[in-house]
Amino acid sequence: xxxxxxxxxxxxxxxxxxxxxxxxxxxxxxxxxxxxxxxxxxxxxxxxxxxxxxxxxxxxxxxxxxxxxxxxxxxxxxxxxxxxxxxxxxxxxxxxxxxxxxxxxxxxxxxxxxxxxxxxxxxxxxxxxxxxxxxxxxxxxxxxxxxxxxxxxxxxxxxxxxxxxxxxxxxxxxxxxxxxxxxxxxxxxxxxx
Amino acid sequence: xxxxxxxxxxxxxxxxxxxxxxxxxxxxxxxxxxxxxxxxxxxxxxxxxxxxxxxxxxxxxxxxxxxxxxxxxxxxxxxxxxxxxxxxxxxxxxxxxxxxxxxxxxxxxxxxxxxxxxxxxxxxxxxxxxxxxxxxxxxxxxxxxxxxxxxxxxxxxxxxxxxxxxxxxxxxxxxxxxxxxxxxxxxxxxxxx
DNA sequence: TCATATATGTGACATAGATCAATGTAATTT
DNA sequence: AAATTACATTGATCTATGTCACATATATGA
Numbered sequence: 001x002x003x004x005x006x007x008x009x010x011x012x013x014x015x016x017x018x019x020x021x022x023x024x025x026x027x028x029x030x031x032x033x034x035x036x037x038x039x040x041x042x043x044x045x046x047x048x049x050x051x052x053x054x055x056x057x058x059x060x061x062x063x064x065x066x067x068x069x070x071x072x073x074x075x076x077x078x079x080x081x082x083x084x085x086x087x088x089x090x091x092x093x094x095x096x097x098x099x100x101x102x103x104x105x106x107x108x109x110x111x112x113x114x115x116x117x118x119x120x121x122x123x124x125x126x127x128x129x130x131x132x133x134x135x136x137x138x139x140x141x142x143x144x145x146x147x148x149x150x151x152x153x154x155x156x157x158x159x160x161x162x163x164x165x166x167x168x169x170x171x172x173x174x175x176x177x178x179x180x181x182x183x184x185x186x187x188x189x190x191x192x193x
Numbered sequence: 194x195x196x197x198x199x200x201x202x203x204x205x206x207x208x209x210x211x212x213x214x215x216x217x218x219x220x221x222x223x224x225x226x227x228x229x230x231x232x233x234x235x236x237x238x239x240x241x242x243x244x245x246x247x248x249x250x251x252x253x254x255x256x257x258x259x260x261x262x263x264x265x266x267x268x269x270x271x272x273x274x275x276x277x278x279x280x281x282x283x284x285x286x287x288x289x290x291x292x293x294x295x296x297x298x299x300x301x302x303x304x305x306x307x308x309x310x311x312x313x314x315x316x317x318x319x320x321x322x323x324x325x326x327x328x329x330x331x332x333x334x335x336x337x338x339x340x341x342x343x344x345x346x347x348x349x350x351x352x353x354x355x356x357x358x359x360x361x362x363x364x365x366x367x368x369x370x371x372x373x374x375x376x377x378x379x380x381x382x383x384x385x386x
Numbered sequence: 387t388c389a390t391a392t393a394t395g396t397g398a399c400a401t402a403g404a405t406c407a408a409t410g411t412a413a414t415t416t
Numbered sequence: 417a418a419a420t421t422a423c424a425t426t427g428a429t430c431t432a433t434g435t436c437a438c439a440t441a442t443a444t445g446a
Binding site: 060062064066068070082083086115119122123125126129130132133134136137139140141143144145146176 | 253255257259261263275276279308312315316318319322323325326327329330332333334336337338339369
């Protein structure tokens with residue numbers, strides 16, 4: 001149940017077995033069926049969750065009806081609206097299970113206890129957040145200067161698994177293009193080579 | 194000399210005066226003239242820097258000759274290519290002073306000492322990185338779904354100072370649009386109201 | 387103070403990608 | 417197995433923004 005989480009922690013910081021055991025007591029397991037929501041726009045994000053199994057998407061809906069996707073999260077990744085989680089403000093994001101999921105959730109009070117009692121978790125979350133920031137910065141720069149085709153090819157490179165597990169129109173929403181454009185793009189690529 | 198940095202730290206974490214004094218010993222002051230580079234593509238980012246005075250931009254140059262800007266950094270902000278800083282890989286970014294600047298730099302070895310001797314700095318950098326991530330995520334979502342006009346108006350809202358201090362074509366590069374589009378946009382807005 | 391570089395504005399035209407609409411195809415649900 | 421819903425493809429057209437070219441400010445440094 002905690003295999004992936006333990007691995008994620010041990011890969012990044014040194015921690016004793018007792019600390020790890022204490023840490024585990026702060027999490028609640030949570031199962032979601034496909035299409036269930038972990039968070040809906042307007043609600044406060046009460047938990048940050050670690051994905052042990054399954055795949056989710058974080059997205060918004062804007063006035064024009066676009067649904068840009070901020071992120072896909074599969075096994076081994078954390079998921080939350082950190083702004084809402086940290087500030088207790090209502091979230092602008094939706095988080096939806098794309099497959100049946102098994103999560104480990106930690107509430108904000110428990111998270112604060114964790115940081116206080118085992119300060120090495122400050123380091124763990126600092127490292128995770130840094131890596132997330134680096135990836136998000138890259139995506140932002142790409143989103144400003146790359147063509148639809150370049151973005152798609154890069155995604156295939158970076159997350160080959162994603163293409164298999166996620167419906168095509170969501171890939172399009174992640175890339176910031178329409179499903180029609182992605183469909184045409186793919187048939188071009190297929191005929192080219 | 195350390196006014197802003199001390200303020201930035203004290204606002205986010207609790208720290209003793211001795212700790213703060215020790216911290217100060219790890220920084221090197223650095224002055225840059227307008228147009229000087231703090232980092233050039235291909236070099237390893239050896240320092241992370243705190244801006245006491247002035248304004249800088251972080252940008253890349255892609256094959257098509259675009260120069261998308263990742264970020265403007267003025268007083269009170271940190272600046273570095275964190276990927277290069279953390280991995281010692283050559284950077285893909287350029288960091289250029291847009292005004293005469295006064296910085297406080299910390300090298301990676303000193304930064305590691307800082308984190309080790311005063312663990313509360315893990316927390317400080319975790320918080321900074323989280324806030325940066327939240328802002329970058331918002332910009333990414335906007336970049337995928339907003340029009341040029343929406344992006345520009347939002348920027349005015351979020352960084353009114355920026356518009357005054359930064360040439361217009363760089364604002365355009367930050368928004369991911371051409372200088373011509375921004376120029377037309379502005380004259381429309383001006384005539385509208 | 388001139389001379390050169392840097393920055394902005396505007397017109398004519400091109401284009402990547404969006405939009406709208408229709409059709410086909412696979413998955414789920416009953 | 418039929419019915420419903422979700423997903424993908426393809427064509428015709430539209431549009432926001434890019435590109436290119438040139439004119440005009442405005443800085444800046446000798």
